[in-house]
Amino acid sequence: MKKVILLGLLGLSICVRAQVKLPYQIFNSNGKKTNYGKMIKAISGADIVMFGELHNNSIAHWLELEVAKDLAAKRSLVFGAEMFETDNQEALTAYVQGKISAKGLDSSARLWKNYPTDYAPIVNFAKQQNLFFAATNVPRRYASLVAKGGFAALDTLPNIQKAWMPPLPIAYDSTLPGYTKMIEMMKGHGGSNLPKAQALKDATMAYNILKYRTEGSLFLHYNGSFHSENHDGICWYLWQKQPTLKILTITIVTQKELDKMEAEHRNTADFIIVVDEDMTNTY
Numbered sequence: 001m002k003k004v005i006l007l008g009l010l011g012l013s014i015c016v017r018a019q020v021k022l023p024y025q026i027f028n029s030n031g032k033k034t035n036y037g038k039m040i041k042a043i044s045g046a047d048i049v050m051f052g053e054l055h056n057n058s059i060a061h062w063l064e065l066e067v068a069k070d071l072a073a074k075r076s077l078v079f080g081a082e083m084f085e086t087d088n089q090e091a092l093t094a095y096v097q098g099k100i101s102a103k104g105l106d107s108s109a110r111l112w113k114n115y116p117t118d119y120a121p122i123v124n125f126a127k128q129q130n131l132f133f134a135a136t137n138v139p140r141r142y143a144s145l146v147a148k149g150g151f152a153a154l155d156t157l158p159n160i161q162k163a164w165m166p167p168l169p170i171a172y173d174s175t176l177p178g179y180t181k182m183i184e185m186m187k188g189h190g191g192s193n194l195p196k197a198q199a200l201k202d203a204t205m206a207y208n209i210l211k212y213r214t215e216g217s218l219f220l221h222y223n224g225s226f227h228s229e230n231h232d233g234i235c236w237y238l239w240q241k242q243p244t245l246k247i248l249t250i251t252i253v254t255q256k257e258l259d260k261m262e263a264e265h266r267n268t269a270d271f272i273i274v275v276d277e278d279m280t281n282t283y
Contacts (some may be wrong), residue, residue: 024059024275029117040067043248044074046218048209050234052225052251052269056281060252063120063273064222067250068125075218079126082201082210082223083112083119084135086164092135096127097137114282122222134212136221138165138204147197154200165200166207171240172199176232189222195253202227206237225251229268253278 027035037197043049053060062091071077078084084092084142091108094100102120126133142165145153151170154162162168174180185196202263205223213219227233228249251269254277255262265272 001219002031010148017239022258022276023279024063024273025261025267027261027274029259029267029270029272031263031272034271038251040070040074042270043067043250044071046248047078047246047248048213048219048221048238048248050247050249051220051222051248052220052228053114054252054254054275055118055224056114056252057279057281058282059275059279060273061121061282065121065125066123068220071218071220072125072129072131076214076216077129078132078134078212078217078218078219079122079133079213080136080205080212080221081119081122082137082205082221082227084117085110085137085139086135086204087139089135092123092133094122094132096131098127117282120221125255132212134208135139136203136205136208136212136216143200146200147193150196151194170196170200170203172196173236176236177230178226178233179193182226185251196258198226198233202233203237205234206241209234209238210241214256223270225253 011199026034026036030185040091049071051064053064057085068077068079080130091100091105094108097103103110110201123133132155142154142157142161149170151172154165154168174192174195180196182195182198183192205221209221210218219232225235228235229251231247231249235249238247239246248271250271250273252273252274253265253268256277258274258276261274262270265274
C-alpha cells in the first residue's frame with residue numbers, strides 16, 4: 001500500500017513539474033543549472049557586477065530591478081548604466097536627488113525610448129534609496145565620429161568636449177572576441193572603425209565606473225550584453241586599470257528550450273540567464 005502511495009505521489013510530482021511553465025533558467029558559466037539565490041549570494045561579494053541585458057527583453061528588465069533590491073539589502077550600492085550618457089549626468093543626478101521632476105529629466109536628458117517602462121523603475125529605486133546613479137556612456141555623437149574617422153577624429157575636439165570621455169589616446173585591442181565578432185557580423189560593412197567606436201563606449205563606461213565607484217560599495221552596472229560578454233569589452237578596460245578588481249558578469253540570452261543551455265553560451269558570463277524565446281519584448 002505504501003509503495004502504491006509513493007508511486008502515486010511521484011507521478012503527481014512529475015505531472016505538476018511538467019505543467020509548470022518557467023520563463024527563465026539560470027546557469028553558471030559551465031552550463032550547470034543554478035538558481036537566483038545562489039547567484040545573488042555570489043555577486044553580492046563582488047566589487048563590480050556587469051548586468052548584460054537584451055535591451056528589449058521584459059524578463060531582463062524585471063530581473064535587473066529585483067537584483068538591485070536584493071543586493072541593496074546586503075551591500076552599499078552605486079548604480080551606473082550604458083543608457084545614460086556622460087553629458088546627462090547633471091540632469092540624472094538632479095532627478096535622483098529630487099531637485100527636478102520626471103518631466104524635467106525627460107526634457108533635460110536624452111532618454112532611450114523604452115526608458116519609462118524599462119529603466120525608470122531602476123532609477124526610481126535609486127532615488128528612493130538615495131543611491132548614486134552614474135551616467136557612464138560616451139555621448140553617441142563622439143562614437144559616431146570614431147565610426148567614421150577612427151580614434152584620430154577625437155584629437156580635433158576642444159578640451160570641453162574631450163571631458164565627456166576618458167583621457168586620450170584610447171587603448172585598443174582589436175583581437176578581443178567582441179570586436180572580432182563585430183567585424184564578422186558586419187561582413188566588412190562599416191570597416192575597421194566600427195569596433196573602435198564600440199571600444200570608445202567600453203572605455204568610457206569603464207572610466208566612469210572607476211570614477212564613481214566608492215570603496216566598500218558594490219557597483220551595479222547595466223549594459224547591453226555585447227559590452228561585457230566573455231569578460232572583455234568594459235571588463236577588459238577595468239582590468240587594465242585595476243587588475244585585482246573582482247568583477248562578476250551576468251548575461252541574458254534566449255532559447256527555445258530552457259532545460260539545457262546551448263553550448264555557444266558557455267563561458268560568456270559568470271551567470272547566464274536563459275529566457276524563453278517566446279517571452280514578450282518591450283518594443
